[in-house]
Amino acid sequence: MGSWDGVLHLAVPVKNRLRLLRAELAWSQAELAEHLGVSRQTVNAIETGKYDPSLPLAFSLARTFKRQIEEIFEAEPIPT
Amino acid sequence: MTEQDPGQNPDPADAPVDPLFTHPASPFIRTEAPAPVAFASPPSPTPPTALYSTWITYRTQFEFGLAVLAYLMVLVGTVTVVQANPEAEWRYYIALIPVAPAGFVIWLFVKALGRLDELQKRIQMQAFGFSFGAAALITFGYGFLEGAGMPHLSWTYVLPLMALLWGAGTAFFTWRYR
Numbered sequence: 001m002g003s004w005d006g007v008l009h010l011a012v013p014v015k016n017r018l019r020l021l022r023a024e025l026a027w028s029q030a031e032l033a034e035h036l037g038v039s040r041q042t043v044n045a046i047e048t049g050k051y052d053p054s055l056p057l058a059f060s061l062a063r064t065f066k067r068q069i070e071e072i073f074e075a076e077p078i079p080t
Numbered sequence: 081m082t083e084q085d086p087g088q089n090p091d092p093a094d095a096p097v098d099p100l101f102t103h104p105a106s107p108f109i110r111t112e113a114p115a116p117v118a119f120a121s122p123p124s125p126t127p128p129t130a131l132y133s134t135w136i137t138y139r140t141q142f143e144f145g146l147a148v149l150a151y152l153m154v155l156v157g158t159v160t161v162v163q164a165n166p167e168a169e170w171r172y173y174i175a176l177i178p179v180a181p182a183g184f185v186i187w188l189f190v191k192a193l194g195r196l197d198e199l200q201k202r203i204q205m206q207a208f209g210f211s212f213g214a215a216a217l218i219t220f221g222y223g224f225l226e227g228a229g230m231p232h233l234s235w236t237y238v239l240p241l242m243a244l245l246w247g248a249g250t251a252f253f254t255w256r257y258r
Binding site: 045 | 197199200202254256257
């Protein structure tokens with residue numbers, strides 16, 4: 001189903017600006033992972049969009065970068 | 081009266097100078113903590129690096145290694161005892177003793193799974209699912225082949241097969257999230 005037909009689409013594609021924000025702080029993936037208490041692979045998977053973090057981890061990211069969650073993660077617009 | 085009284089207008093140069101250390105360390109004088117530094121350290125651009133000991137970094141490996149070693153030692157001991165007493169009535173109880181350290185290994189395994197982060201848990205869930213399904217497929221398939229005349233294999237091969245498939249599944253799903 002490629003069009004919005006009133007059905008609730010659970011799998012909303014999500015983009016994020018994690019790599020950009022991490023670059024602003026000049027942190028490596030390993031440093032951010034250590035700060036968040038997750039593996040470096042998890043940080044990489046979130047940055048490449050292969051994995052969407054849980055809400056608690058998203059809040060931890062927001063707190064780390066001192067941003068709102070919406071400033072880090074953005075849902076793709078619903079295809080028309 | 082031209083001569084001045086030396087006690088009324090003392091020459092500042094003649095005033096006694098306080099020695100540099102007026103209060104040497106004494107148990108009777110209360111000393112104060114040094115005043116805080118006027119300027120705080122600038123915020124560090126990088127997060128503080130935590131120092132992890134070898135035990136914390138390789139905790140899972142150490143625990144598994146020791147538990148498996150205990151299991152192997154108990155296994156060798158019980159097999160030796162059971163083989164030396166093939167007719168004894170209590171041999172069944174002795175033969176079951178290795179189950180205890182094996183159970184400890186499983187407990188450590190479940191604890192180690194709990195320490196994984198959310199993506200690693202997802203990878204493990206997918207790997208276990210793959211291992212379970214693929215092992216079922218292979219054992220059922222070979223069961224049909226046995227019906228057609230292939231030699232019978234012991235069911236003890238099932239667990240190593242599942243472990244092998246679990247390892248392959250972990251490698252594959254880890255690669256997929258790379």
